[in-house]
Structure formats: structure tokens, C-alpha cells
Amino acid sequence: MTAPEMAVIGGIYTHTDVHQAAVIDSVGRHRDTQPFDTNPSGYEPLLAWLRAQGEVIAVGMESTGAYGAELARFLTASGITVVEVDRPDRKARRAHGKSDPTEAYAAATAVLSGRASGTRKSRDGVVEAIPALRGVRRSAVTARAQTINQIRALMVTAPSAALLDKLRGLPTGLLIDTLARTRPTGDLAVPSCAAKTSLRRLARRYQTLQQEIEEADADLAPLVTWVAPSRVALPGVGTETAGSR
Template sequence: MVTVVGIDTHKNTHTLVAVDGLGRRLQELTVEARPSGHEKVLAWLSSQGAVKVAVEDCRHLSRALEVDLLLAGHQVVRVHTRLMAGMRRGARERGKSDPIDAEAVARVALREEDLPTAVLAGPERDLKLLADHRRSMVVRRSALQSKLRWFLHEIDPAIEVPSRALRRYCVLDSLQEQLAGRDGVVVEIAGDMIAEIVSLTRRINELEARLGRLVRTEYPHLLAVDGLGVLGAATIVGETAGAVRFHSKDAFARFNGTAPIPVWSGNHERFRLNRGGNRTINTALHMAAVTQQRLGYEGADYVAKQLARGKTHTEAMRLLRRRISDRVFAALRADEKAKESPIDLRNRPGPEPVFEVAA
């Protein structure tokens, strides 16, 4: 019989509890969240015989431990915190402690099937980290641009800055020249803000170029989807973290919020709008749908057909988003399958993959 080990992860310690096939606690262990503690975990697991490891889904806390477990050959599944909460409420032992949480993780792994499985990450995690980093820098630059406009108006109302021009180097250089020779704290701060905007813009452009190279190399089928650009494709890849973990296009649509939610009333089944799911992917799919309609791609004809059938424009766009979701899922599976080919792996350029856990 396989022993299930639940792990409750924290910044400084990890607590492990082993349970048998009936959910009865067998042993527990607490170690430091350090490489030395990870060695104790691996030695302890080897003494348990055949084990299945379940980890509370807290990626930043558990990532290093998951990597060591996977490299040691253990199967690792992730348990969402909401599943643990329900298990704790039905447990005989009251309260909340690290052993109680670890035991809840193990019992959820016994009860639930098809839990997310931890894997060593490929380029999808790099894409997510780079895309998120770029997005945060864009938000920071936008805040600086908004504040700079008010400072420029205070310095000299005659200074005119065209809309969306504070990302162009020539405009920023011109503003620095106009501020030269002026005195005052506001002028000094405005000059610092312009310099920071220039630096952020340069870094944002570098990140976008790097994302473009990664997407074109690793996900050419996805980039071929009409209306999907480099940033949208990078966002989808990073948030999806591997299409292989979805058993069908319908499961992927449920994940990204493009699949409606069934609602039963008596013997009649109806559907309502899904406002959940991954809204970041949903936004990328919406932008692809808008681009398809604006540029006259296949999506424009599809929306026209739905409007002719009596659908509203909003309903037609929702249907188009689901259609694009299915195309994206097929493209992701094709790209992942191509990377599994020994020929493609041998000829693929670039550095060796970094062993990290998929986000």
C-alpha cells in the first residue's frame, strides 16, 4: 500500500505527515526550509517505502523543495488551500497547526483524483516571469508619465506633449532640453522622472524583444493564431504553465473563463456567464478577438454570422473568444508535442533548460 505524505510549507520550516491508505496518521517530521532540511526530507521519505508526496500549493514557499523531490524521482501533487480548509473542518482534531495542515494535505491527496502535478519547468516559467516583470515596469512608467504631465504643466503651460508620446526617446530628449537652464525643485524632480522613464522604456523594449525571441523559438504554432501577438502569446504560455495538464479544450476553456457555467433549474439546463477563471488569459483572448474583428481576419466573418443569427455583439464576441481559446489550446499542444520530439530537442538552439518547477 502506498503511503501518502502531506507537506505544509513555510518560509522557515516544512512539516511532513505520513498517512496510510485509510488516512490514519503514521509519522510526522519538521525540518528547516534549507538545503540541509531537504536532505533530511529525502532520507525520511526513503524510509517510508512507496510514497506519494502532496504539497500545499504555495509556489514561492515550496518551489525549492519540489525541485529536490522531483530530481530525486518522487511524484509530487499540489493541493489547493481551499481543499485543505474543507478537510480541516471535517477532521476530529480541532484547531490549526502545521501537523494538522500537513495531515489535511495528505488526506485530500487520498480523496481527490487528478490533482495538479508538479513538473520541472521549461521556457513557460521564464516567459511568465519576464512578462510579469515587463507588466509591472509598464505600470510604474505609466504612473510616472501621468505625474510628469502635471509637473510639466506647472513648470510651463506652453509645453505640449502629444498623447502617448512619453515613451518616445525623441520626445523625452526634447523635454530634457526644454528643462535645461530652469531652476526649482519641480524642475529637478521632473528631470529625474524623465531619466527614469527613459530607463524604464529601454528596459521594457529589451524585455519585449527577448519575449519575442523566446515565443518565436518555442511556440511558433501559437504565434500563428490570428490576432495574437508576442505579448499575448507570452502571457498565455506563462499563465497556462503547460497545456498537457488539461485533458481537453473544454477543460482549458473552463480554466480561462471562456466556457459558460451550467445552471440547472428543474429539468431544464441553462448556462450563465463565467466571471471566474484566469482573467489574464481571458484578457489576452479578448484582445485577440478584437484584433481579428478590426483587421478583418476569420473572426470578423464569424462575428458577422452570429449577428445575423440574432446574437448581440457582446454575445458574438464571447463566442469568438471561446473559438480562439480552442485554437490556442490546439496550438499549445502542437508546440509542446514538437518539443517532445527527439529530433526537435536535439536541433533546438539555446541554452539547456533550467530545472525549476512550473508556475
């Protein structure tokens, strides 16, 4: 009669280059720990190693939405239950020491004890698509602010009183449109010509960033409305605010 297969629980400490995996049995005894590459060529050996230890009940893992996202997807697709493990506080880590194997065993133990019971953070749904789009939008907004600041700073130092008199006091939108339509001519070795040329280029950069932000808003609007319709319906709440978490 064949003996029943031992039940085991895995734990994985995720990194950018190497994932450290560990296995414990159903009473918490450490069985083995091994490092595996953080790419598809390392996922199959990791899965085979886990299954060779016994019947895999679950695998605890930190960063299932970041460093461990791809591996978590692979294990889930392979029929393995992946449990999100919260990162222990720093005081606890100092008390028990910190090493990759120790962290991997701790992830497995957290599942066994019930301390970790969260569903892995999927990166496949609309909820995770929104932050990616918002991140690009946010960087464009930052770059746009830097551009207008650079324009205004250059206007202050530009060696052309006539230029300053014409532009001083214009609202941002009109200022950008005016500068973008200019056609500076002359020798770029002359400071006033170089300043005018630079201002025109900066204005065009601002317009490009503005268009990028508007396109991002157009992409985000239907996704945010679908995920958070009640937020979008609130007075004064736009796509950017409603899409924040």
C-alpha cells in the same frame, strides 16, 4: 524472512520558514508528523525521515510552484513522486480545523484518496520562464505610466508660462525627447529651475524604462513564439498578449 517494507504516503504543508511533513500508511492511518527547515539543510533530513517510515509511494504537496518549489525539485531528483495537492476550500478547512500537522496529513490523504493526482508544477521549463520575464516587464510598464503622469502633473504646476506654452499639446514621445534634451541652468532654489531639472530627470527615467520594456519584449518574443506559435500568428496579437496564461 524479512517482512516487506510498509508502504507509506507523505504529505507536506509548505511555509516560507518551516515545512510541516506528515506520513500515513496505505489505509490512511496517521503515523508521524515533523517540521523541517525550508532550505537545503532541511531537505536531506526530511527525505531521510520519510524513507525511515517505509516505502514512500508518493508525497502530496501544496504550492509546488511557489513555497514548495525547491523542495519539490529536490524530492523529484531523489526519486520521490511529488503530487500537486489543490488547496481545500475555506469551508472545508473551518469544518475540520486548521493546523500545520492537520494540513500535512490532509495533503497525504488527498493523494491516497485520489483527490490529488496532478503533476507538480515545474519551475524549470520555458513556460515558467515566461511569467518571470513578464513580471519584470509589467513592473516597468507600471513605473513608466507613473512617470509620465508625474511629468504631466508637474507641467501643470510648474511656475513657468514659457515652459508650459512650449510643451503643451506635444505627443508623449516628442514630449519625452524634448524634455530629455533640455539643459536647465540656474539656481535650483528657484522654483522654475527646480521644475525644469525635475522634468528632465523624469524624462530620462521614462526613456530608461522604455528601453527596459523593449529589451523585455526582445527576450520574450522567441520564448513566446516557441511555446504559443498559434497565438502569435493571430492578427493583432503581440508578445505580451500571447505570453499571458
